[in-house]
Amino acid sequence: MSDELQPDEPLHAAVAALRTTPAMTPGLVERTRERHRRVRRRRIFSGGAVASLAAAFAVGIALRSPDDGYITFALVAPETSGVSLVGDFTEWETDRLRLEPKGDDRWEVKVKLAPGRYRFAYVTDEGNWMADESAPPALDDFGDPTSVVTVLSE
Amino acid sequence: MSHRALLLAAMLLAAPVLAAQDASSLAGRSRDQTALAGVDQRLVNRFPASVAVRLDALVDSAASLGLPTEPLVLRALEGGAKGVPADRIQTSLSRLLGSLGRARDALGANTSASDLTTAASALQTGLEPTRLVELRNLRGDRSLTVPLGAYLDLVARGAVAERAWQRVVDLARRNSADREYEQIDAAGLVARQPEDRR
Numbered sequence: 001m002s003d004e005l006q007p008d009e010p011l012h013a014a015v016a017a018l019r020t021t022p023a024m025t026p027g028l029v030e031r032t033r034e035r036h037r038r039v040r041r042r043r044i045f046s047g048g049a050v051a052s053l054a055a056a057f058a059v060g061i062a063l064r065s066p067d068d069g070y071i072t073f074a075l076v077a078p079e080t081s082g083v084s085l086v087g088d089f090t091e092w093e094t095d096r097l098r099l100e101p102k103g104d105d106r107w108e109v110k111v112k113l114a115p116g117r118y119r120f121a122y123v124t125d126e127g128n129w130m131a132d133e134s135a136p137p138a139l140d141d142f143g144d145p146t147s148v149v150t151v152l153s154e
Numbered sequence: 155m156s157h158r159a160l161l162l163a164a165m166l167l168a169a170p171v172l173a174a175q176d177a178s179s180l181a182g183r184s185r186d187q188t189a190l191a192g193v194d195q196r197l198v199n200r201f202p203a204s205v206a207v208r209l210d211a212l213v214d215s216a217a218s219l220g221l222p223t224e225p226l227v228l229r230a231l232e233g234g235a236k237g238v239p240a241d242r243i244q245t246s247l248s249r250l251l252g253s254l255g256r257a258r259d260a261l262g263a264n265t266s267a268s269d270l271t272t273a274a275s276a277l278q279t280g281l282e283p284t285r286l287v288e289l290r291n292l293r294g295d296r297s298l299t300v301p302l303g304a305y306l307d308l309v310a311r312g313a314v315a316e317r318a319w320q321r322v323v324d325l326a327r328r329n330s331a332d333r334e335y336e337q338i339d340a341a342g343l344v345a346r347q348p349e350d351r352r
Contacts, residue, residue: 091228136310
């Protein structure tokens with residue numbers, strides 16, 4: 001995983017982290033927060049350049065929980081009053097799936113998805129679109145941060 | 155003349171004009187309703203009538219060609235949610251429609267909507283349709299969504315397309331389970347030089 005500084009990328013993209021498999025471990029949350037703190041320090045000392053985080057997972061395959069068939073979407077997003085999960089599975093309605101605060105800037109929602117491939121993103125109550133930094137980015141024409149997850153049938 | 159009399163006179167004078175405006179507005183609404191008949195309700199709810207009609211025309215084209223329509227509607231809704239200008243949404247839908255058609259031509263009419271949509275995205279990265287056929291033959295009756303999705307994810311992560319494709323095909327050749335695609339080691343797939351991208 002690289003912490004290379006990249007200009008012109010929004011800071012919120014650098015601090016976001018998501019694990020679309022059921023297990024977003026406390027270790028991953030802590031590493032994300034530490035990266036966020038590092039990003040902020042670098043931002044201060046690098047004259048405005050903003051860091052980007054490299055891919056955590058090369059291929060965005062999500063396994064449904066064997067217990068209940070749900071997938072957990074989780075995000076570390078400081079400085080927001082609320083977050084929605086939007087995507088193909090919400091028909092891109094921005095208020096259908098709200099993430100619940102779990103403490104320490106962590107937000108989470110469980111979604112039951114049929115096998116398939118879905119485009120999705122997060123929208124904060126402040127109107128910021130955020131990609132999932134641990135899922136692959138969508139190749140798309142619209143330019144806004146969007147991620148992709150493939151849900152397995154097996 | 156008292157204020158009350160002036161107000162009454164003004165109302166009497168304005169009445170025919172307002173009535174005409176009401177009639178015109180009703181006629182406009184009626185025209186909109188006629189134009190919107192049969193248009194996907196989600197498009198009607200999210201876009202101005204004229205835009206919904208334009209976008210729905212592309213959805214109709216897909217339906218008449220026997221292609222899945224849902225990917226087009228979802229792409230339109232995504233653009234609408236992101237506040238993308240209507241012309242750009244229309245262009246994106248047109249591209250997607252063309253790619254869905256090419257994917258279906260390569261994979262056959264019985265291909266699932268999920269496979270076609272993922273294959274269309276793969277074609278938009280520059281993948282040759284013959285590669286889709288190659289993968290179809292390797293996978294038999296199994297879905298192509300996971301291997302094609304893995305390829306797209308690797309390319310989106312900056313992998314060299316040809317290397318990513320070879321890795322995916324290697325797994326397909328070995329008849330690997332879908333979850334094995336998650337284990338693809340991206341090391342060595344990422345371009346080192348810009349010209350190495352493809």
